[in-house]
Amino acid sequence: MAKSIKIRAKVKGGVTIVKTLISHPMETGMRKNKKTGKKIPAEYIQEVTCTHNGKNVLTAYWGTAISKNPYMSFQFKGAKSGDKLKVSWLDNKGKSDSAEVKIK
């Protein structure tokens, strides 16, 4: 699951605006395969953590009601251009990925 995360992070007036896009199916476990009638097993992200220079700025717990290929945006203070921002996720099947960018 390489490169499943896209991150944009930009400092503007002391506030860093972060936008992330993760490619993930986010299956709820309720949907049925139309051909076989069997339920498609649940596969969704449960936890997303964002750290700025190693310090946690956001921990998100997600349920199945987050859309497919989740988009998330948040803002935090105290970062400057060139700082590192890392985003990682973990899903219910134990799969995970992380990505790191430099804040613009």
Added chain:
Amino acid sequence: MNTNRRSFLKSSVTASAIGIAVGAGLISPRAVLAAWPKAAFQATDVNSALSAALGASNASPSGDIKLKAPDIAENGAVVPVTVTSKIAGTESISIIVAKNATPLAATFNLASNTEGFISTRIKMGKTSDVVAVIKAGGKLYTAKKEVKVTIGGCGG
């Protein structure tokens, strides 16, 4: 005597190890205390989801929360929602879809330097209230908005 000494040593070692890790900023206190709240996401009504996720369900409405969501969502699978909280000391933002099978969509735990702002996209099964619940200073505040859904985003 011996057992006392043993258990004392054990507990002090564990406590200090956690203390060091927190102090060094390796893990936030929240990360130590809370894992993914399974009961909250499996709860089928709003109140029990709130109690499981945030420890209380008595949220009071607040004008300091801005919840931005469309009036009508043509596609319930992708409903953009933005929550802005002007409440001082906002610790977490939860998004709830009242009529989904499991109402709790997400909880975002914010660090002290993180602004009370979250934007994301959620799924909605049918027309329902979208509720933002903010935890600040141990109290819950809420704002809601009805979103009409023409095509459901769950099942199919």
